[in-house]
Amino acid sequence: MNSAVFAEEQYQAPQMGELAPYQDGPSLTEAVPTDEGIRLTWQDGQQTTLPLLWLRDHCACPACRHPQTRERLYLPLEDISETPAIELAGGHLYLTWQDGHESAFHSGWLYQRRPEAEIPTAVPSLTPWRDQFTPERIPHGDFLTPDGEKAWLTAMLRDGLALITEGPLVEEEVSRLAERIGPQRATNFGSRFDVRSKPNPNNAAYTAVGLPLHIDLPNWRQPPDIQLLYCLQNEASGGQSLFADGARVVNALRQQDPEALKILSETAIDFRFQDDTHDISVREPVIKLDADGNLIEMRLNNWIRDTLHLPAPKMAAWYRAYRVLWQLFHSEAHQIEFTLLPGQMVAFDNRRVLHGRREFDPNSGARHLQGTYLDRDMLASKLRVLARTA
Numbered sequence: 100m101n102s103a104v105f106a107e108e109q110y111q112a113p114q115m116g117e118l119a120p121y122q123d124g125p126s127l128t129e130a131v132p133t134d135e136g137i138r139l140t141w142q143d144g145q146q147t148t149l150p151l152l153w154l155r156d157h158c159a160c161p162a163c164r165h166p167q168t169r170e171r172l173y174l175p176l177e178d179i180s181e182t183p184a185i186e187l188a189g190g191h192l193y194l195t196w197q198d199g200h201e202s203a204f205h206s207g208w209l210y211q212r213r214p215e216a217e218i219p220t221a222v223p224s225l226t227p228w229r230d231q232f233t234p235e236r237i238p239h240g241d242f243l244t245p246d247g248e249k250a251w252l253t254a255m256l257r258d259g260l261a262l263i264t265e266g267p268l269v270e271e272e273v274s275r276l277a278e279r280i281g282p283q284r285a286t287n288f289g290s291r292f293d294v295r296s297k298p299n300p301n302n303a304a305y306t307a308v309g310l311p312l313h314i315d316l317p318n319w320r321q322p323p324d325i326q327l328l329y330c331l332q333n334e335a336s337g338g339q340s341l342f343a344d345g346a347r348v349v350n351a352l353r354q355q356d357p358e359a360l361k362i363l364s365e366t367a368i369d370f371r372f373q374d375d376t377h378d379i380s381v382r383e384p385v386i387k388l389d390a391d392g393n394l395i396e397m398r399l400n401n402w403i404r405d406t407l408h409l410p411a412p413k414m415a416a417w418y419r420a421y422r423v424l425w426q427l428f429h430s431e432a433h434q435i436e437f438t439l440l441p442g443q444m445v446a447f448d449n450r451r452v453l454h455g456r457r458e459f460d461p462n463s464g465a466r467h468l469q470g471t472y473l474d475r476d477m478l479a480s481k482l483r484v485l486a487r488t489a
Contacts, residue, residue: 124210126190132182139192139209147213151179154194157212158202221486222479223257225393225451227346232435234258234342239266239442245485248279251446252482255325256475259448260342266329266442273329273444273469281477284323286316287377294328294468307335309458312343312428314449315472317398318370318379318405322450323472329444334464341455342447343434345397348427349386355427359420364388366417369405370398380405385424396450399428428453439468448475 125142132138136150156175158164163173183202184195192204211219235254241247242263254261266272274291277283283290316322352360364386371380387395409417427433436457439445447454449472459466 124207127187127192127206127209128190130185130187130192132185137182137185137192139213141206141210142190145210145213145215147209147215149209149213151182154202154204155179155196157204158200159204160200160202162200163202221483223253225259225346226257227350228258228344232258232344234435234445235261236264237261238264242276243279245488249482249485252280252478252485255446255448255478256482259344259346259452261446263444263446264440264442266444268331268441270331270469273327273471276329276444277327277471277473280481281473284472284474286319286323286472287372287379291469291471294470295466307459307461310341310455311401312341312434312453312455313400313402314397314453315400316372316379316403316449317383317400318372318381318403320381322396322398324448324450324475325446325473325478326449326454326470327444327446327473328439328468328470330439330441330468332465332467333439333441335459335461335466336463337457338438338459338466339436339457340439340445341434341436341457343428343453345386345399345451345453346394348424348433349388349394351427351433352424353392356420356423359423360386362416362420363424366409366413368417369408370400370403371405372403385421394451397453399424399453401425450475 125145127139128142129140130137131140133148135148137154138146138148140146152175156171156173158173164171179196181197183197186193186195190206192206192209194202194204196202210216235250235258237247237251237254242251251261251263263276266276271291274283314322315326349360352363364384367382367384369380369382371378373379383398385398387398389395407414407417
């Protein structure tokens with residue numbers, strides 16, 4: 100039967116839709132048909148039962164998956180009721196279906212993907228900031244190596260905030276660093292923007308005023324995920340950078356005032372940005388949670404918050420909840436502050452970590468930052484790619 104021999108390398112390379120690169124595993128010792136599918140047993144005693152349609156759907160032969168792209172070609176629209184011929188050879192599983200099609204499954208591939216197995220991932224879980232949190236600092240030269248890049252990506256996906264230090268004072272370095280990870284995300288401010296005081300600004304960031312904690316562009320249907328800010332000059336007095344972790348503050352709000360959390364996560368309000376050429380708006384809650392109550396995103400930005408369109412009886416409760424959240428974010432217990440120095444780049448999860456700055460005096464010296472945005476998916480993708488060679 101073994102004409103359906105698999106190419107082992109097709110399992111070793113990460114494939115479209117797979118959870119992780121192939122890892123070797125114990126050999127199969129038994130494959131028995133059951134009413135639910137085929138029960139598999141491995142050398143270490145682990146067992147699982149896989150439905151017939153699942154096995155047919157995951158055939159990796161060139162007729163079922165494109166041999167170059169590894170994208171699925173088979174379409175599982177018909178149920179399979181007849182058990183295929185089963186053979187174990189070399190500890191691997193071979194099936195011959197009723198229509199004569201042959202499928203081959205590496206024992207390690209099946210072992211890794213059995214439903215009972217822990218899903219392997221190179222991407223760290225979001226971790227709310229602890230007391231006395233300080234962000235990771237990765238020297239620019241280290242970031243240019245796989246290990247340094249991996250450390251930065253891990254910190255970003257775990258903490259939502261990290262710095263690159265000791266970088267060159269050259270224009271567009273923020274773009275060069277960003278594009279090591281993925282394409283820059285363009286907005287109505289362009290794909291790369293300059294943050295400095297200027298005449299006739301269309302955004303408070305382009306003034307010298309202090310900026311309370313906020314996320315950028317909450318008026319977009321999907322605000323940018325990751326913001327990078329590279330400091331080229333910072334000689335002005337004031338202008339310290341402020342950050343606070345939305346995941347930490349939401350947990351504190353849940354403990355202190357669960358009703359306020361309920362109101363802010365269930366009540367959609369309007370956010371809107373307007374200038375001479377743009378009018379971008381959306382209606383969403385200030386806090387978005389998943390089914391388990393974990394933070395998905397924050398949309399706290401007081402100057403882009405539009406007219407509050409709520410029934411009058413709900414307005415007082417919403418304003419009260421908003422005040423509680425605002426006070427938590429701006430308390431010393433949840434806010435960190437530092438001065439961004441020339442040659443440093445701060446990056447943060449814009450949908451989780453709020454940022455702001457102290458007022459600065461533009462007459463006391465120059466202050467110039469360059470910024471851009473990245474999609475979080477690109478950070479996770481790059482980290483998975485780096486994990487293949489770990």
